[in-house]
Amino acid sequence: MSDILPLLIEPSDLLPQLDNPALLIIDLSRESVYQQAHVPNAIFVDFKELVSGIQPATGKLPDEEKLNHLFSKIGLSENRHVVVYDDEGGGWAGRFIWTLDCIGHKHYSYLNGGIHAWIAEQMPIQQEAAEATPSSYQVHIDAAHARVDKQFILDNINSDKISIWDARSPDEYDGVKVFAAKGGHIPGAHNYEWTTAMDKENSLRLRNLSEIEKELQEAGINRNRTVITHCQTHHRSGFTYLLGKILGFEDIRAYDGSWSEWGNDPDTPVEK
Numbered sequence: 575m576s577d578i579l580p581l582l583i584e585p586s587d588l589l590p591q592l593d594n595p596a597l598l599i600i601d602l603s604r605e606s607v608y609q610q611a612h613v614p615n616a617i618f619v620d621f622k623e624l625v626s627g628i629q630p631a632t633g634k635l636p637d638e639e640k641l642n643h644l645f646s647k648i649g650l651s652e653n654r655h656v657v658v659y660d661d662e663g664g665g666w667a668g669r670f671i672w673t674l675d676c677i678g679h680k681h682y683s684y685l686n687g688g689i690h691a692w693i694a695e696q697m698p699i700q701q702e703a704a705e706a707t708p709s710s711y712q713v714h715i716d717a718a719h720a721r722v723d724k725q726f727i728l729d730n731i732n733s734d735k736i737s738i739w740d741a742r743s744p745d746e747y748d749g750v751k752v753f754a755a756k757g758g759h760i761p762g763a764h765n766y767e768w769t770t771a772m773d774k775e776n777s778l779r780l781r782n783l784s785e786i787e788k789e790l791q792e793a794g795i796n797r798n799r800t801v802i803t804h805c806q807t808h809h810r811s812g813f814t815y816l817l818g819k820i821l822g823f824e825d826i827r828a829y830d831g832s833w834s835e836w837g838n839d840p841d842t843p844v845e846k
Contacts, residue, residue, distance in 0.1 A: 603661035631835035633807030659685035663778035669812025676717035754837025764794035
């Protein structure tokens with residue numbers, strides 16, 4: 575199947591495709607925002623359906639049964655092209671795309687700026703909830719190309735083949751703000767906070783990609799290595815995973831255990 579749309583799209587790209595039956599539009603905004611305004615035909619998905627919810631690392635990928643239920647409910651099939659967006663600049667949208675990568679579904683796009691950009695461009699909106707046509711989707715998780723676990727990082731922590739991208743705030747990275755048993759960061763990790771790449775004056779679209787890439791290089795994130803991104807629960811790093819793909823990183827993966835796992839394990843090494 576040829577992709578209907580590229581990975582990064584603008585509202586003007588999506589508008590002529592709204593009635594294309596091969597398209598599946600997914601809205602990961604807050605439900606209250608979805609009820610006020612969403613892209614016509616967009617199916618609402620609660621972000622809680624993308625995470626396991628199991629303590630302490632609540633953001634880990636759910637099991638196949640939970641994902642089967644989600645993707646069948648929304649009507650996913652192998653020949654459908656997914657367009658995903660949210661109301662926060664791409665965190666949950668990126669997490670959704672990462673999940674698609676984990677189950678081997680490669681046909682997807684991200685609406686740049688999400689619902690904010692859509693409304694700013696005065697595109698048509700819908701208020702009534704769109705109804706999905708359910709499918710019988712069978713999930714098979716094969717995520718080695720997109721996902722790493724704690725042991726992988728421990729085994730490679732001193733390797734020059736990986737580059738760890740911490741998407742949390744500088745205060746979390748430095749251990750000033752602590753949301754686990756331990757504060758700080760994974761040894762050797764580099765910090766580039768997720769919203770830095772968003773243009774707050776342009777409906778949360780991505781800033782100039784060349785400038786972002788230069789900033790990442792200056793932060794120490796090496797695109798020529800296996801780039802592993804994480805945050806606290808792999809929500810914010812859903813966006814940075816997506817950003818890496820948009821920038822053409824050849825090997826970007828996510829640590830979905832993130833700091834909620836690493837920072838609550840008494841045996842993991844920590845830097846401040």
